[in-house]
Amino acid sequence: MANIFENSFLTLAASTAADDSGLFFQKMDVESSKAVELTGSTADGRPYCIYARRPIHHYLDDDILGSHVTSNWPLITRAWVFQERLLAPRVLHFGKELVWECREASYCECLGASHRLKISHTASLLSSSSDSALHDHWRSLVMEFTWLRLTHENDRLPALSGAAKKFQMQLGSRYLAGLWDDNILEGLLWYAAPERGQEEQRYYTHRPSEWRSPSWSWASVEGPIQYVSNTKAWTSGIEYNAVVIAAECIPASADPTGAILKGHLVMKGNITRALLRHKKSFPDQPSCSYTVTWLAGRRDRVRIGSNFTVNGHDANVDFDLIESGLIKPDSDMEVHCLRLASTQSPLRTFCLDVALLLGA
Numbered sequence: 001m002a003n004i005f006e007n008s009f010l011t012l013a014a015s016t017a018a019d020d021s022g023l024f025f026q027k028m029d030v031e032s033s034k035a036v037e038l039t040g041s042t043a044d045g046r047p048y049c050i051y052a053r054r055p056i057h058h059y060l061d062d063d064i065l066g067s068h069v070t071s072n073w074p075l076i077t078r079a080w081v082f083q084e085r086l087l088a089p090r091v092l093h094f095g096k097e098l099v100w101e102c103r104e105a106s107y108c109e110c111l112g113a114s115h116r117l118k119i120s121h122t123a124s125l126l127s128s129s130s131d132s133a134l135h136d137h138w139r140s141l142v143m144e145f146t147w148l149r150l151t152h153e154n155d156r157l158p159a160l161s162g163a164a165k166k167f168q169m170q171l172g173s174r175y176l177a178g179l180w181d182d183n184i185l186e187g188l189l190w191y192a193a194p195e196r197g198q199e200e201q202r203y204y205t206h207r208p209s210e211w212r213s214p215s216w217s218w219a220s221v222e223g224p225i226q227y228v229s230n231t232k233a234w235t236s237g238i239e240y241n242a243v244v245i246a247a248e249c250i251p252a253s254a255d256p257t258g259a260i261l262k263g264h265l266v267m268k269g270n271i272t273r274a275l276l277r278h279k280k281s282f283p284d285q286p287s288c289s290y291t292v293t294w295l296a297g298r299r300d301r302v303r304i305g306s307n308f309t310v311n312g313h314d315a316n317v318d319f320d321l322i323e324s325g326l327i328k329p330d331s332d333m334e335v336h337c338l339r340l341a342s343t344q345s346p347l348r349t350f351c352l353d354v355a356l357l358l359g360a
Ligand SMILES: [Zn+2]
Pocket: 056, 058, 097, 108, 109, 110, 111, 112, 113
């Protein structure tokens, strides 16, 4: 399907329809789009007349899965549509107004929209782009993509496969369950960024019901992720403290960027024992609040870096450990942490989350 959209001349998108109700499902009614006349007089007594129109909310500019986007642009929140929108040369969105997207420009009828997803995507894939810029853009795409909804859990990697192939043509790197071989350490620096579900009082980041990817890949969880290197907290540069010795993924089909059968990663670095403690949960608080406390003595701590002190700091877990039965509420478990990377300003350390689940 990716090829069909990529080779299309124009893609018509019923972006505000949740089903097959058609392109004109939410067309703005003529009355509400009419200009309103406002008259009055200035401070020195001169009459004025202003014509105004009600603002149109340009939901395409907003975060992908805000509740207003889900209700107003349901097509856009579907994961398969993400790469179709990226790959298609031209897309005409039908909503309350028409929105045009192509590789060079983006316009809506009121000229108030400013979404630049396709434009920045096209610019990133130019042959003059550096590998570093390509990797930055890939991580941005992954962060957006993981917010989106899939009908079938196993489609997580296949739904981004077409976009991955475009990157692979530029990078010439091996694709490893959503990460790139030539940038794998930075690719590992993701963390689950759960939001509470709208309907249920629980986090919706969780493991898929069937194995889909090794736990070091963002594709191993259902729900949104963030890349720490794409946030402002890491502006001073990243120092890597581990090395990857071997990495391999076996595709489940003939598609090398699609679903995978199995994968593994062999790493070398400093490991320290720690206590992962579940914070006491209150009815109005999320259940996924954890802290990490080192069990190692001062000597061990010095050995892995004199500034490596994160005792009692909040820990990000990939999914709800209580729901999965790995830890009991308000208790703790001994874990092993592998220090992956750190930055000096502000001091932050990132541990490989798969190591956290190894237990004592
Ligand atoms: Zn507009």
